[in-house]
Amino acid sequence: MLTVLVCVPSLTRSTLEVFEVPEAPGAVGSRRIFDAGVLETPAELDAAIKGLTGKVPGIDLGVFYGPFGGTEVCSPVLVDESVLKRVEELTPRSPMTLPAVSGAMKVFAEHNVGVPAVFDYGSGFFARLPRRERFYAIDPEAARKLGLERTGFHGLFHAAAVAGLRQDATGDTRPPIRTLSICLEPRPEAAAVLDDRPLMVTGGATPLEGLPGQTTCGEIDPGMVLILAQEQHWSPEQIADSLTRESGLLGLVGRPTTLSELFASKEPSANLGREMMLYRLLLATGTAISALGGLDRIVFSGRHAALGEEIGAWLCERLARLPGDVKPRVELLERGFMELLLEDALRFRLEMFPTVPI
Amino acid sequence: MKVLVFNCGSSSLKFRLYEMPGEKERLAGEAQRVGTKTAEPPRIVYRVDGVEKVHQADMPSQEAALREVMGLLDSLDGMTPDLLGHRMVHGGQRFTTPAAKVDAKALVDLDAVAGLAPIHNPPAIRVVRACHDSFPGLPQFLVFDTAYHSTIPDYAANYALPKYMREDMGLRKYGFHGTSHQFVAQEAATMLGKPMEEFNAVSCHLGSGGASLCAIINGKSVDNTMGYSPLQGLVMSTRSGDMDPAVVLSLVSTRGGDATAVEQYLNKKAGVLGLSGVSSDIRDVIVHSREETEEGERAKLALHVYLWRLRKYLGAYLTVVGRADAVLFTDTIGELVPYVRGAVCEGMEAFGIAADSGLNEAATGDALPADFASAASSVHLLAIRTNEELSIARQAFALAAKAA
Incomplete structure (x- = not known):
């Protein structure tokens, strides 16, 4: 089993949960073992991340979610220095979430040295959106500089x-x-x-x-x-x-x-x-x-x-x-947000390191 | 009965005189460079019996242009009008019937809706007032572009805004180009031998300036791509069309809070011009898009965004209409540019649409109206010449006849 931290940071309403997840790709049956509830400030979120020690087994993977993370790269991405830098650059375009995401990922890294973390963002799915759909009918160069392009979020x-x-x-x-x-x-x-x-x-x-x-x-x-x-x-x-x-x-x-x-x-x-x-x-x-x-x-x-x-x-x-x-046939995907987030990030993690046990 | 129709622009006054009910056009013309300082002097260009003539005159205002036109008609044998019809762009919620007689109440209501179309309404209202004052014995009727869209249901006409914004501030969809959409729908229904009350279609008014699509069920407008203002919807020559409201706010912020500058930008410098950087005319952009240069790449982007938005709305409206009898293409681009029509209809088999490329290429100029659907198409594809002035003459004449 893997112990996975799932965090959705925001400046006003963050969540932090920890799950036990079967390690095999595609396996189902994750179990929530910790829920910090609603955290109303970044300081509360930082404290919750720091305070996990002793409350849950050693974390194997951290998953951080934000609706926006640009469209240059498909998400999720493994967090490293370049990702942290990119998130900070993008902050003006999502000022309510990205500062909290950036802060939470840094605190996680400080207190879980060597533990991988991934940043999953809704806009990443739209990295391959065609240009004809992405652009509004204004000067494309100015739009690109100001970040005024369609990105999608979910x-x-x-x-x-x-x-x-x-x-x-x-x-x-x-x-x-x-x-x-x-x-x-x-x-x-x-x-x-x-x-x-x-x-x-x-x-x-x-x-x-x-x-x-x-x-x-x-x-x-x-x-x-x-x-x-x-x-x-x-x-x-x-x-x-x-x-x-x-x-x-x-x-x-x-x-x-x-x-x-x-x-x-x-x-x-x-x-x-x-x-x-x-x-x-x-x-x-x-x-x-x-x-x-x-x-x-x-x-x-x-x-x-x-x-x-x-x-x-x-x-x-x-x-x-x-x-x-x-x-068309109609299908309902009734899994919850956290389950989706977990599955997506884990699939990425396991696909990226298919032979290396975490 | 002779019906004179005025179509007033910000620096022009177009007019046409029809003999009704036979719908024979007796005279057509345009007062040009009205109220503007240009290298060339203002003039009235008009056509009688196929012969074009020019009348030079000083026209510092729309009122002066009106006086010149009326004087010109008076000087011509048998051209004095019995009735006037005015094209009005925006009637708001005060004018929802197809046509309205000009009287004291209508003049008050006109003043109330002047600001809804700041470029088009004020000069047209000045002409109406001048006619009313100078020719009190001449019956006048107003025909509003927005009136045809008064049948758009509430769920399509409303925006998801608080009640005080929807009702007290009147922020709702009005739709535009109604006179044109109604005209070509009527023409198409007649061509196909269907009563207008049973005619279903999507009408594409693709002008060289503005453009909009209209979903038509049982002859009535049920949706239009333009909204509260003519800015919403398709990519147009210099108008942006649809835009994330937060993007508009962001543009206002980048210009130090100057909303007027952004309004000018989104209305005059965006759209095909803003995307391509070379021209506001999609015909030029089509040519440039074939060049293997940086300019060509940008033109290609402009063309793709223009066509994509058009195709998206066509698909959306065909789904709303359900079983469409026809897709209608009209106005400058819709009538004269087969490339755009063909690109819009390509890959739309899910909607029962299949164009014949040969028929499409041939459907232009004197060949209109024409159906360029292939034998496999279950939807007629009609290129039809619009005639807003004739539509206004018809509506004004019908209302006058009813009143009599």
Whole structure:
């Protein structure tokens, strides 16, 4: 068995857990042996990492997760000096998580000398996103310098949605499998993936773009942002706050609402949010069919993945009206976030050192 | 009855005179360089019976241009209008019927929606007011680009914003190019022998400047790629189209909080121009993209982003429509650039679309309207010439006839 630390650092809400995991690749049955609960400051997280000694057996591997880590390299990556330097360089683009990620990885290294750590980040899955999808219609050089490119965020879930395909592959001659991966997290995201290569994603340069979230607006007319600044005289901070914290399902329903609550609700106030979410998912599905040239599977993941049964049936009913033969099968990926994170990082670790016991 | 249609730009005033109900175009023209200082003087270029003529005149304002046009028509035999139709870009939530008569209330409502399209609405409103004051006996009607989209359902028209922003501030999707989408949909339904009320399609208005797609079910608009403003949606000649709202905020920050500078940038210097760095015209970019140079590489990127966004929206809207009768291509790029039409339709068999490359190449100029779908296609692919002025004349005439 391996003892694996799994940490999701943030400046305001970090988690730290330790699992015992079977060592054989593909084996299942991990067991959580420690949970530090919600850690509200980086100092609390540092203390929790330092305090593990004596509470759990010796750590064999540390796994650190952040939604953003650039798109230059596929994740996860083995943490070394160059990775730490890169994370620090990227900090302005994800200021709420990367400083905490960087700090936690350093503290881990100091107190677990010689123990490998990996950094897994959602945007890493999108390193192979085509340029036509990555770029907004502005000067590409300026966009690159300012980091204003589409990256996507829930790569971990999308990678898990297509991970089995590599194992199922029967050879080079089979046609590529066309997957629409719909991650139903508080900030949902849909991605079109050809075998394991992403071709389209609803998330943008930040998680604000795309599908509406619990409190985030999703796609809006960019002109409205400027109207708020010019005519309402809102500051950029005020606009960002409203679009990030007051919008989405909260704004539509009028009170804090999760996706599962939205679909279970019988209240009239939930109707607009539910209809809008279904409609936006239908648009994303059509976009995916266009990007992929068809559709073989729709895979739902995330903490509200169970909704995939209802949403998937609704989408398939709509797709049956198309003249082409578009009949995807619907699959639910109901494993939790930590399990996905663990599996992804371990697969990487074990694939990288297939003959060296950890 | 002669219906005169005005289509007012920021520095131009286009006009066409139709004999209705026969829809015969009697005269067409444009007052150019209105209110601008250019090397060449302002003038009115017009065409009567196929002959082009030029009338020189000092036109420091839209009002002056209007007076010149009306005077010119008066001087020509049998060209005095009985009715006026005005193209208006944005009617907001105050104008949701296809056409509206100009009266005291309409003038007040026009002032209220002026800011919704700051480039297009104010000069057009000045012309409407000048007509109202100078020709009080001449009935006038307003036809709004946004009106056709008033049938977009709430779940598609709303953004996921708080109630006070959606309702009190009116931040919702209005959609644009409605007059054109409605016109080509009607033409296509007639071509295919289907009643408009049963016609399903995706209309692609691909202009040399602005562009939008419209999903049409039973003849009604159910979605449009443009939103609250004409900035949202497709990549356009100089407009960015869709953009992460956080990216817009980031651009505002990099310009020291100057939102107006960002608005100018995203409307005037982004899109095909911003991506390619060489031209705002996708036709030029197609040519440049074939060059094995750095400039060519950038043009290639611009072309790919332009086509990709178009294909994504086409797929999305075809899925919304379900069983489409046709995909419609119109306006400058849609009518004249087979390359774009062909690239957009390629690999779309899942939607029942298959283009015939030979028919597509031939579908331009005088060959329009034309269907370039192959025999294998279950969806008609129609290139149709748009005529927004005729559509406005039809709607103004219909409303006048109803009122009479």
